[in-house]
Amino acid sequence: MPSKRFDQAKPFAALGIVVLAWLLLPVVVKSFLRVSFFEMQAPIQAAASYVRDLQEYWTERAHSKNELIQAGNELRHVYAGYEFQVQQADALRAEIARLEELLRLPSNPDFRFEPARVARRDLSGWWQQLVIRKGANFGIPVGAPVVYSGGVVGRVREVHAYTAVVDLITSPSVRLAATIEDDSRPVSYQGGLNPPLAPARGLVEFVPPDIFASATTPKRLVTSSLGGVFPAGLTIGSVTRLEASTDGLFKSGEVSLDPRLSELTEVTVLVPLHPD
Amino acid sequence: MHRRWLIPFATMLLLWSLVMQLNHYLAPHGAYLFIGGLLVTFGALRLGLRNGLAASLLTGLAIDAVEPVPFGTHLLLFAVMHLVIFRIRTRFPREEPIFGVVVALLANLALFLGLSFVTLGDHPAAGAAWLRIFADLGWSQLFIALTAPWFFALQERALGLGRVDLAEENRHPF
Numbered sequence: 400m401p402s403k404r405f406d407q408a409k410p411f412a413a414l415g416i417v418v419l420a421w422l423l424l425p426v427v428v429k430s431f432l433r434v435s436f437f438e439m440q441a442p443i444q445a446a447a448s449y450v451r452d453l454q455e456y457w458t459e460r461a462h463s464k465n466e467l468i469q470a471g472n473e474l475r476h477v478y479a480g481y482e483f484q485v486q487q488a489d490a491l492r493a494e495i496a497r498l499e500e501l502l503r504l505p506s507n508p509d510f511r512f513e514p515a516r517v518a519r520r521d522l523s524g525w526w527q528q529l530v531i532r533k534g535a536n537f538g539i540p541v542g543a544p545v546v547y548s549g550g551v552v553g554r555v556r557e558v559h560a561y562t563a564v565v566d567l568i569t570s571p572s573v574r575l576a577a578t579i580e581d582d583s584r585p586v587s588y589q590g591g592l593n594p595p596l597a598p599a600r601g602l603v604e605f606v607p608p609d610i611f612a613s614a615t616t617p618k619r620l621v622t623s624s625l626g627g628v629f630p631a632g633l634t635i636g637s638v639t640r641l642e643a644s645t646d647g648l649f650k651s652g653e654v655s656l657d658p659r660l661s662e663l664t665e666v667t668v669l670v671p672l673h674p675d
Numbered sequence: 676m677h678r679r680w681l682i683p684f685a686t687m688l689l690l691w692s693l694v695m696q697l698n699h700y701l702a703p704h705g706a707y708l709f710i711g712g713l714l715v716t717f718g719a720l721r722l723g724l725r726n727g728l729a730a731s732l733l734t735g736l737a738i739d740a741v742e743p744v745p746f747g748t749h750l751l752l753f754a755v756m757h758l759v760i761f762r763i764r765t766r767f768p769r770e771e772p773i774f775g776v777v778v779a780l781l782a783n784l785a786l787f788l789g790l791s792f793v794t795l796g797d798h799p800a801a802g803a804a805w806l807r808i809f810a811d812l813g814w815s816q817l818f819i820a821l822t823a824p825w826f827f828a829l830q831e832r833a834l835g836l837g838r839v840d841l842a843e844e845n846r847h848p849f
Contacts (some may be wrong), residue, residue, distance in 0.1 A: 429746050436740030443692050457696045523707035524807035525745045525794040571798045591799045595810030596705045662703035
């Protein structure tokens with residue numbers, strides 16, 4: 400009877416050797432493999448996203464002309480309101496620049512707005528991430544903040560050739576410097592409460608003990624400039640529960656997040672104009 | 676010769692891509708499907724060690740590349756699961772679809788729990804996270820129970836179209 404090869408006779412020992420070889424494999428080889436396998440699958444995700452866009456287009460085409468005219472009229476009113484706000488924002492920016500020059504203050508970071516379609520949502524109990532359809536081809540850097548009309552979406556974690564991966568603020572790995580609205584003291588926000596069949600929530604810590612919030616009297620949680628990533632004042636969510644933490648010095652609680660975070664189809668990446 | 680692992684790998688990648696799209700639509704409803712056990716089962720039960728393991732390892736690498744886990748996590752989990760199933764497969768009617776479904780469910784449960792222990796180390800609310808995880812596990816197991824017979828038939832048919840003889844694979848298990 401022919402003798403068996405080592406891997407046939409002792410498959411688990413062979414597995415142990417394979418594991419050891421994998422652990423000793425150079426990082427550059429692992430990085431190359433990871434990038435290769437990601438880019439191999441990127442066209443599938445992008446193609447599926449384009450097919451969805453096409454579906455939406457033909458659905459819109461099915462609307463009657465009257466419905467489209469009505470939608471256009473509604474958008475015209477919204478657009479007029481935004482035009483006025485843009486004029487106000489331009490005037491405020493000019494005033495800020497004048498005051499910064501007068502008082503010799505450092506400027507806040509400026510951003511380029513890069514809208515991107517969401518190619519794939521990957522929201523599980525382990526992680527919460529989006530894949531967007533823009534990457535290095537549009538100059539998106541790692542760590543760039545991502546926002547939408549309702550506030551903060553998350554942060555760019557990986558950038559590939561024409562896609563990028565965004566960690567949502569519902570992800571347990573995302574921690575942000577924040578403030579309670581109308582209060583300048585910093586607090587800490589972290590994602591991670593993702594119940595089944597319900598909107599996600601976040602956690603807030605290091606809240607000063609004189610701040611009160613409940614489900615009936617929520618307090619808006621916004622980004623703080625202390626984090627150095629997000630512009631100050633962007634909405635994260637609403638603090639709906641606060642209770643004294645174990646050390647008694649601060650409060651901690653829960654943040655109710657916008658349900659739209661789990662059904663985003665388009666986001667905006669804030670690309671710093673003057674990266675440090 | 677490459678068809679023997681390339682065809683199963685292609686079918687695994689196809690199912691994984693379809694489930695990723697399904698997860699995209701389930702995201703607003705707070706549900707997620709994980710099918711790792713279903714991916715490795717057919718190769719472990721019906722193919723030779725080299726070809727089946729190659730397909731499982733490549734699928735593990737493909738999943739590792741797009742998920743935020745240490746690169747190699749799914750590779751090693753799939754390798755271990757594949758070998759465990761391969762070792763015990765001769766004792767059972769491995770060509771029966773029902774047996775394949777049972778193995779896929781048990782393998783998925785083990786992989787799911789293994790991945791949870793790997794990823795939940797630094798979770799700020801681990802207790803609440805397990806509630807979501809068990810809910811996702813329930814949906815995943817239900818999905819596998821419904822689709823496993825179809826997927827096994829798909830892989831068998833794909834191998835047949837690729838002129839890979841499964842009987843020969845069984846005669847030479849290594």
